[in-house]
Structure formats: structure tokens, C-alpha cells
Amino acid sequence: MITRRTTRQIHVGAVAVGGNAPIAVQSMTNTMTDDVEATVRQIHELERAGCEIIRVAVPDMAAARALTAIRDRIAIPLIADIHFDARLAVAAMEHGAQGIRINPGNLGGPDKLARVVAAAKQHGVPIRVGVNSGSIEKELLARYGYPTPQRPDALIESALDNVRLLEGHGFFDIKISIKSADVLTTIAGYRLLAERTDYPLHLGVTEAGGLIAGTVKSSVALGILLAEGIGDTFRISLTRDPVEEIRVGFELLRALRIRERGPELISCPTCGRTRIDLFTLADQVERHLQTMRSPLKVAVMGCVVNGPGEAREADIGIAGGHGVGIIFKKGELYRKVAEADLLPVFLEELEKMEAERKAGG
Template sequence: MSRQINCGGILIGGGAPVSIQSMTNTDTRNITATVEQIQKLVSAGCDIVRCAIPDMEAAEAFGEIKKKVGIPLVADIHFDYRLALEAIKNGADKVRINPGNIGSRDRVKAVVDAAKEREIPIRIGVNSGSLEKDILEQYGGVTAEGLAESALRNAVLVEEMGFSDLILSLKASDVRLNYAAHKIIHEKTDYPLHIGITEAGTLESGKAKSALGIGALLLDGIGDTVRVSLTGDPVNEVLFAIEILKALDLRSSSIRFVSCPTCGRCGVDLAKITSDVETALKPIEDKMKEKQIPSFTVAVMGCEVNGPGEAREADFGVACGKGKGLIFKDGNIIKTVPEEDIAKELILYIEEEKILV
């Protein structure tokens, strides 16, 4: 198990739930636009938000943004160590740096000392596109071994400065390379790992790469906090990260939704029923989080072949026949309802059992 660090009240590692991160793509100097986007990310279910700090004006704006939001904020720093110092002074809950591009050892130490004084963690971020020249020469290009070595080398550098409140990330856009690098570092350190597939692509293409890359690591017990990197609206990153965690049963207070693909035996409009049920479940999930209601499963099945079995295994389910559906709760048949009432009746039982208690 990894060690645990605290990022603005969100625990990372050490058995804590896998947290979801995203990054604003507004100009950080535009305080209003950035705050609005952060609020949308929070509403979507984000746990930690990162903001780019390209210059001193952005570092100063970061402080104003921090005052207006309640979510932990991470300052993303490259090249200029003074930006990290200013962001830390302005309330950063964590800073993300690559010591290799910050500059001299003294400059890295200045950032480390500031983080130590404010008692905030540092994320050491290494990407396949920014490996040190000597590592590239040693391994003949970008390799899993080189990524792991770079992250560990930088962690040791910071450790020698008397600081160990670290999170490591080593990301690649190649799923296999990314997986192999994390397998290596997972065996060599107990620092929490921030995982994801960097530059995964658009919403259409990037979701497949992210699901494979992140899901494979989480199934192996690797990863303490995640970011899905998609081109476009970062809210989509959060929503898809939630779907990945739900699929692996790693998201508390969520609903696992099961529905069949339909076939020629289906005697109802299952596409409409599943859409109606799924839409109605979203506000229920919001209430579950507020009340800390544990996760449960809902199954909507289209015919008598696998339908009754799947419905019985779910906490709530329906197995459809010709123009009707059998509603189940905890494996027991509750009632038979006509097709047009299936979604409404199923949701009613869920609300009565889980929300109105």
C-alpha cells in the first residue's frame, strides 16, 4: 500500500478512495472564467483541480481564485521556480513541478522549502515528451525504464532536501509504455501515484485509450488519484473518470447500471426504458453522495434468457417480456408492470428504499 498525503483535505494514497483530478483550460489570469470552470468541475464530481501558472500575473490571479472556490487547487509550474514560490504563498494546496526543468538545485530547494513551510505536498510530474537528455541517450529514446528512472531520480533529489510529502506521476500517450512504466515504479516506491494517459486525444478517441490505460493500472492496484486527459471541455474528463471508477467499483455512493444490448427476442423498447432509467438515476446519485449512501446495482434487461438472472443479482432490476416487465428488489419479484410504467415504477422503488428512508 502506498503512503498517504493530504492535498487540501483530500487524502491521496494509503487506502483512501481514488480521487479524480482535472485541469482548467481557461486563461488563469481571467479570474472569472477560471472560477466558473472550476465550479462546473466541482459540480461534475471533481475532487482536485489544477491550474496552469505561466507567469507572475497568473500566480497572483491564482490567489484570488483560491479565495473563491472550496476545492483543493494545484499550481502547475514549469521552468520558473519563482512562479511556484508565488503560488505557494497565494494558497496552493499542492504544486506540480518537474525538477528537471526548474533549473539549479538551489531553485528546486527553494520550492521544496516553501512547500515544507506551508505543509503542502509536491507532485513530481514526468512525461514521455520531457525526459532528461542523459536518460534518452542511456535508453536510446523514450522507454518505460527511462520514465521510471526519471521520476525516481527526481524523488531522490527532493528527499535529499528533507522532504518526502510527494506524489509521483509518469505519463505517456502510448498505453503499453505507460502501463509498463507504472509497473516498474510501483515495485520500487511507496509514494502515491497520479495516473492517466497524457494527451489521450479527443472525447471520441481519447476515451478508449484512457479507459484501457487507467483501468488496467487500477485493476493491478496501481494508482491513487487519476486524471483523464481529453481535448476540449475538462468537465468531460471528470465525467468519464467517474465512469471508469464506477466500472471497477471504486467510486463510493454510486450506482452500477447494467443493461443488455438487446436482440431479436426483446419485446419492449429497451433503448427508451434504459435511457429514462439512467436519466432518472443521476439526481439520485447526487443525493446518495450527500447522504453517504453506499453503492448499489440497477439492472435493466430485455428478455427472458439472461434477464431474470441478472435482475435477481442486482439490488434493483427489471426483466422485460413482451410489452411488460418484472421488477425485482434484492432478488425477489415485486410486481409486473406494463412497458410504459417500467422506468417510473423502478425509480419509485429505488427512491423509496434508498433516498426516502
């Protein structure tokens, strides 16, 4: 049983972060933010996958001004990612950002930070203090050295120094992230930070890599931290379609039994008995499951002989054969289907089960 670390609670739009709120799964768009149509289209895809908070890059004033149109067309809170430019931070909030991610120490001095904090107070916008290994102040690097698993102190001190800048302006609606590309440094850093503050923490491994490397690195680091009760929001950073970040994120929460969203997929690794393109079949079923909400156990198996028995606890499953496949429920044969019709018929059965679950409350 995981015992969550007790943190203060803030709100990003309508989403509560920290306290006893569910751990939120975030992502970030990779579109040009001033391309409103492309950005909204990608956010809608992320919403369907379960994304609960979305961050967009705001590199210029055109991107800041686009936030109004974007926010009006999406259902989840919108965070603006700002670097160095206080004017962009203020403009982003004026145009509808419901959260901003900044490094307070690199906005150009106390006066500019004061303007950003005043705007955050006026618009009721929380601030994420975001520090990573590449943005640590020179004096801290000189004192502590570059962050390592043995000594991540520079990350922690940089984050807390920046938090103090906000607190000095009477601002406390804060969450913190400290990111490293190194898994062990990330774990050590967040452990130490969690001991020193009760602000909510956003977890992530920065520049984690592509689908395989990024999933492994993020799952190891974040899985260990979440299992220890550390973390209030997180992002799985992948050099990939951001929808994949959400899929990995919810599977991570499911594996730790922290949260369950939608069906769980069980599938076999294939063997010499497989007579169907199970990889494609499983991928297509998995993509469909991302649009569903019912907590079903769904199996995709490659062998009609052993598959149903091996996935006996599944609510519903599909097993491929040569020219024919079967749909089974709780390990029992439900329906035989021609191989060519197997996928569409199975998806239709899934939709029926989803509708029945919804009708039953």
C-alpha cells in the same frame, strides 16, 4: 482480491494520498484560470460528479493570483500545474495552492528550485514530480532511448533524478507521475517505478484522446495497474468535458471493486423490440445518477417484456414500451407510466429512494 502496494502517505489539503487512503479520482479544468467565475463553475460541476482533487493550469501571474479567489469558493483541494517558471510556483503557493505539479529539473537551476522548496515547506504544500515522455532530459534519452514497453527506463530515471533534487533540499512530501501516450509503455513504466520507490503514485495516460479512445486507453492501462495494487491517485485524461473524466474514473474503480460511489447503472444494448429512444433515456438517467450517493443498482431497459426479468437484481428500474413504460423494483412491476412522463416520474422515484436511504442512516 486486490492487495494495494504500500506507500508513504501525504496530504493534499484535507485529502490523504497513499498509505491506506482511498484511491483519489482527480481531474483538471480546461478554463482560463484567471477567469475565476468560469473556473469555479466548472469545479463545482466536477465536485458534484465526485471529483476529489482538482488541478488548474498556471501559465502566468494572473492565473497564480486568481487561485485565492478560486480556493475560497470550492470544497476540494486545489493543485497548481506549473511549467518552467519558479516564480509562478512560489506565487501559486502564496495564493492558496494546496499542491503543485512541477518538473524540478526544468525550473531554471538549483537556486530557483530551492526557493520553490522553501515555499512548499512554509505553506505545507506537497509536490507532484510530473514527468512524461516528451519532457525527458536529453542525456537520459541518449543513454536509454525513447521510452518503450520493452525499455521504459528513461521515464523512471528522469522521475527519480527529479525526486532526488527535492530530497537534496530535505523535502519528502512528494508524489510521482510518469506518463506516456502509449498504453503498454505506461504499464511497464509504472510497474518498474513501483519496484524502486515507496512514494505515492499518480496514474494517467497522457494525451489519451476523445471519449471512446481515451476511455479505452486509460481504462486498459490504469485498470491493469490498479488491479496489481499500483496507484494512489489517477486522472482519466479525455479531450472532453472533464466531468466525463470523473464518470469514467469511478466506473473504473467500481468495475475493479475498489470503490463504489453512488448508484450502478445497468442498461441493455437495445434490439429490434425497443420502441423508445433508449440511448437518450439512459444518458439522462446516468447524468442524474452522478448527483446521487446511495449505492443503488439502477436499470434502464428497452423492453417491458424481458427487461425487468433481465435486470431482476436491480433495486429499481425503468423499461420503455410503445406509448407506455413501467417502473419496476427487484424485477416486479411497481408502476405503469405514460411514455411522456416516464423519465420525470422515474427520477422522482430515485430521489425518494435516495431520501429514504439517507433517513435510514
